[in-house]
Amino acid sequence: MGPAATEQNPNLIEVKDLVVRFGDRTILDGITLNVRRGENFVILGGSGSGKTTLLRNLVGLLRPHAGTIIFAGRDFTEMSDDERIRARQRMGMCFQGSALFGSMTVGENVALPLLEHTKLEKSTIDIMVKIKLELVGLSGFEKYLPSELSGGMKKRAGLARAMAMDPQIIFYDEPSAGLDPIVAAGLDMLICKLKQTFGLTSVIVTHELASVEVVADRVCLLHRGKIAAMGTLDEVKRSPHPYVQQFFERRPSEEAGSGEAYIQSLTGPVER
Amino acid sequence: MSALFGYIGRGAIGGVRIFLAVSLLITATMHWVFVAPFQRKGLRVRAAIEQFVIIGFDALPIVMLICLLLGAILAMQSAYQLDRFGVGYLVPDLVAVAAMRELSPLMTAILVTGRSGSSFTAEIGTMKVSEEIDALEVMGLNPIKYLVVPKFIGTMLALPMITLVATFTMILGGFLLSTLYVGQDMSVYIQRSADAFGWQDFLNGMTKSVFFAATICWVGVYRGFQTEGGAGEVGRMTTSSVVTSIFMIIIVDVVFTYLFFSV
Numbered sequence: 283m284g285p286a287a288t289e290q291n292p293n294l295i296e297v298k299d300l301v302v303r304f305g306d307r308t309i310l311d312g313i314t315l316n317v318r319r320g321e322n323f324v325i326l327g328g329s330g331s332g333k334t335t336l337l338r339n340l341v342g343l344l345r346p347h348a349g350t351i352i353f354a355g356r357d358f359t360e361m362s363d364d365e366r367i368r369a370r371q372r373m374g375m376c377f378q379g380s381a382l383f384g385s386m387t388v389g390e391n392v393a394l395p396l397l398e399h400t401k402l403e404k405s406t407i408d409i410m411v412k413i414k415l416e417l418v419g420l421s422g423f424e425k426y427l428p429s430e431l432s433g434g435m436k437k438r439a440g441l442a443r444a445m446a447m448d449p450q451i452i453f454y455d456e457p458s459a460g461l462d463p464i465v466a467a468g469l470d471m472l473i474c475k476l477k478q479t480f481g482l483t484s485v486i487v488t489h490e491l492a493s494v495e496v497v498a499d500r501v502c503l504l505h506r507g508k509i510a511a512m513g514t515l516d517e518v519k520r521s522p523h524p525y526v527q528q529f530f531e532r533r534p535s536e537e538a539g540s541g542e543a544y545i546q547s548l549t550g551p552v553e554r
Numbered sequence: 555m556s557a558l559f560g561y562i563g564r565g566a567i568g569g570v571r572i573f574l575a576v577s578l579l580i581t582a583t584m585h586w587v588f589v590a591p592f593q594r595k596g597l598r599v600r601a602a603i604e605q606f607v608i609i610g611f612d613a614l615p616i617v618m619l620i621c622l623l624l625g626a627i628l629a630m631q632s633a634y635q636l637d638r639f640g641v642g643y644l645v646p647d648l649v650a651v652a653a654m655r656e657l658s659p660l661m662t663a664i665l666v667t668g669r670s671g672s673s674f675t676a677e678i679g680t681m682k683v684s685e686e687i688d689a690l691e692v693m694g695l696n697p698i699k700y701l702v703v704p705k706f707i708g709t710m711l712a713l714p715m716i717t718l719v720a721t722f723t724m725i726l727g728g729f730l731l732s733t734l735y736v737g738q739d740m741s742v743y744i745q746r747s748a749d750a751f752g753w754q755d756f757l758n759g760m761t762k763s764v765f766f767a768a769t770i771c772w773v774g775v776y777r778g779f780q781t782e783g784g785a786g787e788v789g790r791m792t793t794s795s796v797v798t799s800i801f802m803i804i805i806v807d808v809v810f811t812y813l814f815f816s817v
Contacts, residue, residue: 342691370691371693373692378685381684
């Protein structure tokens with residue numbers, strides 16, 4: 283367990299009865315889960331299961347319709363703007379497309395949170411940027427622009443930026459999306475390394491089963507806005523829920539049963 | 555019939571939504587410009603200066619060239635018409651007053667919309683699409699403070715200043731054409747221009763340009779934040795930003811021209 287575990291509450295994030303709606307579509311329906319300090323928590327789910335929406339709620343980019351999200355003992359939805367800014371300095375996020383600022387070099391990207399939130403000297407910041415880039419295996423790339431990097435390097439640079447303020451927790455949105463298996467495996471190793479060396483908590487949204495095997499301490503599988511199963515990977519795999527079985531066996535959805543149903547799906551319901 | 559009501563209703567709701575969103579944007583910008591710096595939350599002075607240079611200084615060559623030519627065109631057009639009434643000597647008055655009150659603020663605003671308003675939308679729209687705006691928020695950096703305020707300050711300072719330069723270039727254009735081509739006496743032309751100069755006209759033009767600046771900035775930024783989806787949407791929003799902005803500038807111009815003449 284990392285240094286963060288010295289605080290009393292074993293849970294860093296507590297989500298209770300979270301409901302998220304876009305218009306009249308319910309995306310998340312009664313999500314309750316806890317993320318413990320120092321663990322790698324994986325949110326699994328198919329496309330459209332609401333996993334990215336859940337992540338965006340956890341970092342406060344979206345406001346839930348109902349329910350509470352408690353981060354380090356404080357309700358995120360009830361924080362003042364200043365408190366939220368302070369809370370956000372304790373979290374980092376790796377975006378799916380890395381979201382590096384295209385007009386800045388990699389070094390400036392990593393330095394940005396430090397420049398804006400701390401009163402450190404320029405020379406100190408330079409050293410910290412070097413350390414963070416070294417950590418993700420990108421030393422010497424300070425002067426490059428994001429457009430000059432490969433997909434995997436961009437992701438790692440994004441991780442270095444997320445690490446800049448020494449956060450307690452890092453959120454990953456589809457870390458291995460669009461990467462080849464070797465680079466993706468490297469990123470998984472990096473996530474594990476951060477947990478071991480710094481006791482970092484990670485919340486990882488993914489649908490890559492291979493990477494779940496490596497990184498996950500606990501898993502939660504979302505299906506149609508609800509939690510289908512939650513626990514360690516083995517526990518989840520043993521769940522009797524039919525969707526869970528289908529997901530892990532990678533079985534495609536059944537085709538529409540009868541010919542009549544297929545025709546109806548094309549023409550709309552037939553009035554009798 | 556119900557379709558008609560539905561159309562009107564949806565239009566009205568959409569209009570109210572845009573109004574609310576723009577009001578929020580304006581309030582937030584004002585907060586970060588006038589309130590937050592005094593709460594020691596900082597102001598990105600360097601970025602504002604950079605924007606000022608990009609919006610103002612870099613636009614000078616094209617603005618000056620166009621206004622020089624416009625001044626010449628104005629002098630040429632008015633010389634022919636005024637001569638028919640035997641008052642060709644009034645050309646300097648017409649050029650000076652038209653440049654100060656109307657043409658140079660309007661022309662400058664339209665040029666700056668094309669140069670900078672569009673780039674505000676494209677920049678913020680691209681950042682929105684590539685999750686960079688979200689990244690700013692997650693880092694605890696306010697996108698209004700970080701992106702909008704420097705652009706706002708830059709535009710508000712730059713536009714009146716280039717309008718000033720544009721006014722004099724336009725008068726110079728008229729002067730060059732009238733003296734070199736039409737053959738008016740230089741000292742008479744200068745004298746008449748100086749007599750035509752009125753603080754009232756000058757301030758009218760400057761006031762307009764301040765409001766044009768706010769329009770360009772907020773329309774550009776608002777359209778940028780509205781962008782959702784992909785690269786195609788960035789292009790569409792940029793087009794829409796320029797069209798909306800020019801339209802709004804003309805509306806503002808009409809309102810102020812009416813106000814200035816009725817007061």
